[in-house]
Amino acid sequence: MSVQTSKPKRTRDPESKRAALHAAALRQFTEKGYEHVSIASIAKEAGIAVGTVYRFYENKLFLLRAMLESIEHDFVQQMQEDWARGGAYEDRLDAVCQGLFDIAKDRSAYLKLFTMTTDLVYEDGALPGDRIQDQIKQMYQEGMEQGAFRNGDLHMMSSMAHGLVEGAMMRWMRMGHKATDIASKDLAGVMKYGFLTPG
Amino acid sequence: MSVQTSKPKRTRDPESKRAALHAAALRQFTEKGYEHVSIASIAKEAGIAVGTVYRFYENKLFLLRAMLESIEHDFVQQMQEDWARGGAYEDRLDAVCQGLFDIAKDRSAYLKLFTMTTDLVYEDGALPGDRIQDQIKQMYQEGMEQGAFRNGDLHMMSSMAHGLVEGAMMRWMRMGHKATDIASKDLAGVMKYGFLTPG
Amino acid sequence: MSVQTSKPKRTRDPESKRAALHAAALRQFTEKGYEHVSIASIAKEAGIAVGTVYRFYENKLFLLRAMLESIEHDFVQQMQEDWARGGAYEDRLDAVCQGLFDIAKDRSAYLKLFTMTTDLVYEDGALPGDRIQDQIKQMYQEGMEQGAFRNGDLHMMSSMAHGLVEGAMMRWMRMGHKATDIASKDLAGVMKYGFLTPG
Amino acid sequence: MSVQTSKPKRTRDPESKRAALHAAALRQFTEKGYEHVSIASIAKEAGIAVGTVYRFYENKLFLLRAMLESIEHDFVQQMQEDWARGGAYEDRLDAVCQGLFDIAKDRSAYLKLFTMTTDLVYEDGALPGDRIQDQIKQMYQEGMEQGAFRNGDLHMMSSMAHGLVEGAMMRWMRMGHKATDIASKDLAGVMKYGFLTPG
DNA sequence: GATGAATGAGCGTTCATTCAT
DNA sequence: TATGAATGAACGCTCATTCAT
Numbered sequence: 001m002s003v004q005t006s007k008p009k010r011t012r013d014p015e016s017k018r019a020a021l022h023a024a025a026l027r028q029f030t031e032k033g034y035e036h037v038s039i040a041s042i043a044k045e046a047g048i049a050v051g052t053v054y055r056f057y058e059n060k061l062f063l064l065r066a067m068l069e070s071i072e073h074d075f076v077q078q079m080q081e082d083w084a085r086g087g088a089y090e091d092r093l094d095a096v097c098q099g100l101f102d103i104a105k106d107r108s109a110y111l112k113l114f115t116m117t118t119d120l121v122y123e124d125g126a127l128p129g130d131r132i133q134d135q136i137k138q139m140y141q142e143g144m145e146q147g148a149f150r151n152g153d154l155h156m157m158s159s160m161a162h163g164l165v166e167g168a169m170m171r172w173m174r175m176g177h178k179a180t181d182i183a184s185k186d187l188a189g190v191m192k193y194g195f196l197t198p199g
Numbered sequence: 200m201s202v203q204t205s206k207p208k209r210t211r212d213p214e215s216k217r218a219a220l221h222a223a224a225l226r227q228f229t230e231k232g233y234e235h236v237s238i239a240s241i242a243k244e245a246g247i248a249v250g251t252v253y254r255f256y257e258n259k260l261f262l263l264r265a266m267l268e269s270i271e272h273d274f275v276q277q278m279q280e281d282w283a284r285g286g287a288y289e290d291r292l293d294a295v296c297q298g299l300f301d302i303a304k305d306r307s308a309y310l311k312l313f314t315m316t317t318d319l320v321y322e323d324g325a326l327p328g329d330r331i332q333d334q335i336k337q338m339y340q341e342g343m344e345q346g347a348f349r350n351g352d353l354h355m356m357s358s359m360a361h362g363l364v365e366g367a368m369m370r371w372m373r374m375g376h377k378a379t380d381i382a383s384k385d386l387a388g389v390m391k392y393g394f395l396t397p398g
Numbered sequence: 399m400s401v402q403t404s405k406p407k408r409t410r411d412p413e414s415k416r417a418a419l420h421a422a423a424l425r426q427f428t429e430k431g432y433e434h435v436s437i438a439s440i441a442k443e444a445g446i447a448v449g450t451v452y453r454f455y456e457n458k459l460f461l462l463r464a465m466l467e468s469i470e471h472d473f474v475q476q477m478q479e480d481w482a483r484g485g486a487y488e489d490r491l492d493a494v495c496q497g498l499f500d501i502a503k504d505r506s507a508y509l510k511l512f513t514m515t516t517d518l519v520y521e522d523g524a525l526p527g528d529r530i531q532d533q534i535k536q537m538y539q540e541g542m543e544q545g546a547f548r549n550g551d552l553h554m555m556s557s558m559a560h561g562l563v564e565g566a567m568m569r570w571m572r573m574g575h576k577a578t579d580i581a582s583k584d585l586a587g588v589m590k591y592g593f594l595t596p597g
Numbered sequence: 598m599s600v601q602t603s604k605p606k607r608t609r610d611p612e613s614k615r616a617a618l619h620a621a622a623l624r625q626f627t628e629k630g631y632e633h634v635s636i637a638s639i640a641k642e643a644g645i646a647v648g649t650v651y652r653f654y655e656n657k658l659f660l661l662r663a664m665l666e667s668i669e670h671d672f673v674q675q676m677q678e679d680w681a682r683g684g685a686y687e688d689r690l691d692a693v694c695q696g697l698f699d700i701a702k703d704r705s706a707y708l709k710l711f712t713m714t715t716d717l718v719y720e721d722g723a724l725p726g727d728r729i730q731d732q733i734k735q736m737y738q739e740g741m742e743q744g745a746f747r748n749g750d751l752h753m754m755s756s757m758a759h760g761l762v763e764g765a766m767m768r769w770m771r772m773g774h775k776a777t778d779i780a781s782k783d784l785a786g787v788m789k790y791g792f793l794t795p796g
Numbered sequence: 797g798a799t800g801a802a803t804g805a806g807c808g809t810t811c812a813t814t815c816a817t
Numbered sequence: 818t819a820t821g822a823a824t825g826a827a828c829g830c831t832c833a834t835t836c837a838t
Contacts, residue, residue, distance in 0.1 A: 033318050035234040038811055040821090049820040051814080060812065118315050119232050150392070156385045159370035160363050164393075167362020171355045186355045193349070194363075194393030213801085238829060248803045250831080259829065412822085431716050433632040437808060447824045449810080458808065514715050517630050548790070554783045557768035558761050562791075565760020569753045584753045591747070592761075592791030611797095635832055637800090646799040648835080657833065 018056055020046040025063055030112045034064055065121050068128045071110035074103050076135045083139050089148040090192055096139075097165075097188040101180045104169055108177050115170060133162040140195070149195050161195060217255055219245040224262055229311045233263055264320050267327050270309035273302050275334045282338050288347040289391055295338070296364075296387040300379045303368055307376050314369060332361040339394070348394050360394060416454055418444040423461055428510045432462055463519055466526050469508035472501050474533045481537050487546040488590055494537070495563075495586040499578045502567055506575050513568060531560040538593070547593050559593060615653055617643040622660055627709045631661055662718050665725050668707035671700050673732045680736050686745040687789055693736070694762075694785040698777045701766055705774050712767060730759040737792070746792050758792060 024045035028037040039060055043050045057063040082095040104111050117128050137158035143149035150157070168187040172180070223244035227236040238259055242249045256262040281294040303310050316327050336357035342348035349356070367386040371379070422443035426435040437458055441448045455461040480493040502509050515526050535556035541547035548555070566585040570578070621642035625634040636657055640647045654660040679692040701708050714725050734755035740746035747754070765784040769777070 039813085040811070043821095050812090050822095051820055052818085054813075055818075116317050118317050150389075152385055152388070153381075155374075156367065156370045156382065157389075159373075160366040160386065160389055163362040163364070163366020163369065164359050165362070166365070167359040168355065170362070171358035174358075175354075182352075183355065186351055187359065189351070190349075190356075190359055190393045194389045237827075239827095242804095249829090250804065251802055253830070254801065436806080438806095441825095448808090449825065450823055452809070453822065516713050516715050548786075550783055550786070551779075553772075554765065554768045554780065555787075557771075558764040558784065558787050561760040561762070561764020561767070562757050563760070564763070565757040566753065568760070569756035572756075573752075580750075581753065584749055585757065587747075587749070588754075588757050588791045592787045636834085637832070640800090647801095647833090648799055649797085651834075652797075 017046070017048055017052065021048065021053060021056060021063075022067060026067060026109050026113060029064065029067070030109055030116065033116065061121065064117070065123075067110060068114060068117060068121060071103075071107055071114050072128065072131045074107065075100060075132050078103050079132075079135050079139070089143055089146070089196060092139075093191050093196070094185075094188045097184045097191065098181075100165060100169075101172070101184040101187075104172065105177060105180050108173070111169065112173065115166070115173070129162065129166075132165075133158055136161050136165075143196075148197060150197055157195065161191065164190060164194070216245070216247055216251065220247065220252060220255055220262075221266065225266060225308050225312060228263065228266070229308055229315065232315065233259075260320065263316070264322075266309060267313060267316060267320060270302075270306055270313050271327065271330050273306065274299060275330050277302050278331075278334050278338070288342055288345070288395060291338075292390050292395070293384075293387045296383045296390065297380075299364060299368075300371070300383040300386075303371065304376060304379050307372070310368065311372060314365070314372070328361065328365075331364075332357055335360050335364075342395075347396060349396055356394065360390065363389060363393070415444070415446055415450065419446065419451060419454060419461075420465065424465060424507050424511060427462065427465070428507055428514065431514065459519065462515070463521075465508060466512060466515060466519060469501075469505055469512050470526065470529050472505065473498060473530050476501050477530075477533050477537070487541055487544070487594060490537075491589050491594070492583075492586045495582045495589065496579075498563060498567075499570070499582040499585075502570065503575060503578050506571070509567065510571060513564070513571070527560065527564075530563075531556055534559050534563075541594075546595060548595055555593065559589065562588060562592070614643070614645055614649065618645065618650060618653060618660075619664060623664060623706050623710060626661065626664070627706055627713065630713065658718065661714070662720075664707060665711060665714060665718060668700075668704055668711050669725065669728050671704065672697060673728050675700050676729075676732050676736070686740055686743070686793060689736075690788050690793070691782075691785045694781045694788065695778075697762060697766075698769070698781040698784075701769065702774060702777050705770070708766065709770065712763070712770070726759065726763075729762075730755055733758050733762075740793075745794060747794055754792065758788070761787060761791070 021042065024042045025037070028042055028045065039053055040050055042063075043053050046053075053063070057066060078099040079096050082099040083092055085092070085095060087095075114128060120127055122128070122130075137154060140149055140158045140161065141154055144151060144154065144157075165187065168183055172178075172183040175183075220241065223241045224236070227241055227244065238252055239249055241262075242252050245252075252262070256265060277298040278295050281298040282291055284291070284294060286294075313327060319326055321327075321329075336353060339348055339357045339360065340353055343350060343353065343356075364386065367382055371377075371382040374382075419440065422440045423435070426440055426443065437451055438448055440461075441451050444451075451461070455464060476497040477494050480497040481490055483490070483493060485493075512526060518525055520526075520528075535552060538547055538556045538559065539552055542549060542552065542555075563585065566581055570576075570581040573581075618639065621639045622634070625639055625642065636650055637647055639660075640650050643650075650660070654663060675696040676693050679696040680689055682689070682692060684692075711725060717724055719725070719727075734751060737746055737755045737758065738751055741748060741751065741754075762784065765780055769775075769780040772780075
């Protein structure tokens with residue numbers, strides 16, 4: 001007697017489901033913290049069933065990892081690209097800092113999650129941040145070999161450089177993601193004075 | 200309406216209990232992470248009853264807070280003392296960095312816990328690290344007013360300085376708490392180049 | 399970050415589970431009192447897992463409420479039906495008293511629970527028994543307007559009538575649920591003398 | 598150097614301590630319900646130590662019992678006195694009802710507790726209210742033997758009479774303990790119609 | 797006698813994971 | 818493939834009771 005229309009089923013294809021899953025998990029992880037978010041609650045917000053989450057990720061930790069690796073990968077890739085363009089090391093630092101904040105802006109929620117997460121997470125035992133620091137280390141090594149970067153223990157120098165980046169990003173986040181350009185310049189400035197050899 | 204019974208009755212002095220509690224909590228928190236440690240397990244290792252934990256701390260979070268505040272307080276106090284001795288800013292930076300690593304060495308397990316904990320914890324809404332950064336901010340401001348520190352947004356500069364310290368300490372911990380003096384010098388070196396005005 | 403495992407997997411239809419849950423809860427609540435019954439113990443007797451209880455009821459109190467509301471609802475409905483049949487008020491009282499004891503007999507375990515429970519329970523702040531008393535109040539009001547019931551403060555009269563019913567039922571329960579007809583007649587007798595206008 | 602005065606120690610003699618204990622227990626039991634009040638909380642309000650509570654009462658249940666027995670005893674004693682004065686049964690009912698509400702008014706907090714408590718409590722297995730009902734039973738029996746009270750099963754009649762009293766008192770309490778005289782008259786009125794033989 | 801720190805069984809509730817449908 | 822009901826171990830926390838002081 002009435003016309004039956006199929007209920008609109010959102011998120012039919014797997015990739016849209018995965019996207020919804022990521023969006024929901026990201027929102028809840030950053031708001032409440034990983035441990036205080038349940039799979040059921042994520043699934044509900046994503047509009048999928050609990051069991052379906054386990055089609056995408058082996059368990060809750062793998063879901064977190066996927067998100068952290070995603071942002072960390074973007075940071076590393078961006079640094080590589082910016083660094084690879086070559087030019088004066090001073091300019092490279094400008095470019096790299098700029099690139100980092102571009103990613104930060106694009107993916108600020110992921111960045112938030114990233115800074116909230118310090119427990120051991122990756123399968124190889126690496127901690128979040130290690131990939132970024134490794135990239136910094138490679139660049140520092142190259143720069144040091146060229147005489148452009150100050151000498152010192154490579155690990156310590158790159159760890160401090162990494163800390164400097166984190167400090168700048170923490171501040172930028174607390175400012176409400178405003179003035180990305182200025183933050184980038186500030187970071188690059190201290191980087192140059194602190195790590196480049198004068199002249 | 201149910202009748203309950205109890206059994207033995209250890210009695211040591213409260214401070215030795217509190218110390219045992221801290222030691223057990225510290226060990227387990229740093230090893231497994233706050234969320235994965237149960238009060239029962241801490242109490243067991245400390246040789247006290249579960250209920251006794253709650254005589255010392257209102258709840259599990261307060262126990263964590265006490266430990267974090269303790270180390271953070273020590274860092275801040277040490278910085279104040281070293282800074283207050285006066286002298287050239289360059290020398291002050293040396294002293295402060297040295298002092299920080301002295302605390303780090305004395306209390307390396309607490310430091311580990313400190314770096315593992317990023318969730319919001321204090322009652323006033325402050326995050327772990329905020330008190331340290333505030334102290335850095337005060338010192339930076341003074342130095343900037345005296346023309347000894349580079350100009351820039353006070354918040355951003357102190358946040359980056361804070362990051363630099365954290366980076367150095369993370370590296371030092373990964374090195375197995377070795378070469379405290381060298382680490383301190385490395386940190387002070389980058390600090391001077393990065394934040395002090397030349398001349 | 400902990401991995402959990404589960405074991406067997408019973409599967410019966412939800413309604414048989416709910417019935418088993420009610421039966422177990424009813425038995426234990428009446429035997430030991432609400433506060434002295436644990437969810438674990440109910441679940442065990444009902445042959446379901448602890449967590450499954452929480453699929454049916456939000457928490458322990460909601461489980462109790464469901465049982466109390468169920469019996470209270472039956473009492474009220476029965477009274478409404480019997481009263482609505484009309485006829486002489488004397489006959490209506492007979493019918494209502496008879497109906498109440500019919501319910502009491504059918505659901506004597508629930509009645510027991512009902513009489514054991516006096517703390518505030520319903521979401522709207524009502525106490526168990528309030529719905530029954532409200533129904534009595536409505537009937538009394540109608541009867542008083544028709545000149546069939548003695549005048550007096552409506553609230554007080556219906557509260558006393560309610561007490562009378564409770565008194566009769568308490569006695570009937572203590573007698574072992576025997577002689578339902580006689581108990582009903584006794585109650586109706588006192589009701590008539592006490593509340594109906596003579597002639 | 599300073600003058601030492603002994604801290605004012607309140608509640609020195611045992612009876613004032615017991616009184617403070619009763620007052621605190623009464624207040625908390627009626628406000629939160631027996632099960633939701635802790636001995637520690639009562640002791641604190643009473644200004645005594647937890648252990649001291651156990652000097653007065655063997656356990657928490659005995660404390661509750663003492664309070665219930667106290668009010669129940671007063672009710673029973675008052676009824677006996679009023680009934681023993683003799684006179685017409687109609688007048689005796691007036692006197693008894695009046696006496697009951699006098700007690701209720703004097704000890705309304707205890708009455709509240711009394712009506713909140715239905716679990717089995719006394720050592721002999723009696724329930725709260727049983728002593729009152731027994732007294733009613735005795736009076737009813739005497740009245741029935743004298744032909745003044747309606748015939749019927751003694752237990753049932755006295756249980757209903759008891760219920761009537763409870764109903765009236767519940768209403769009176771909900772009214773805020775106002776109009777004690779009127780409540781008493783209302784109760785006596787229904788009592789007479791319902792239980793006395795006419796003429 | 798009075799104290800209150802200490803005890804630990806016991807509670808209500810959560811939630812990662814599984815698997816029958 | 819997707820679902821979500823079911824599981825039960827595990828948790829943080831409470832509190833009646835005891836007993837050394």
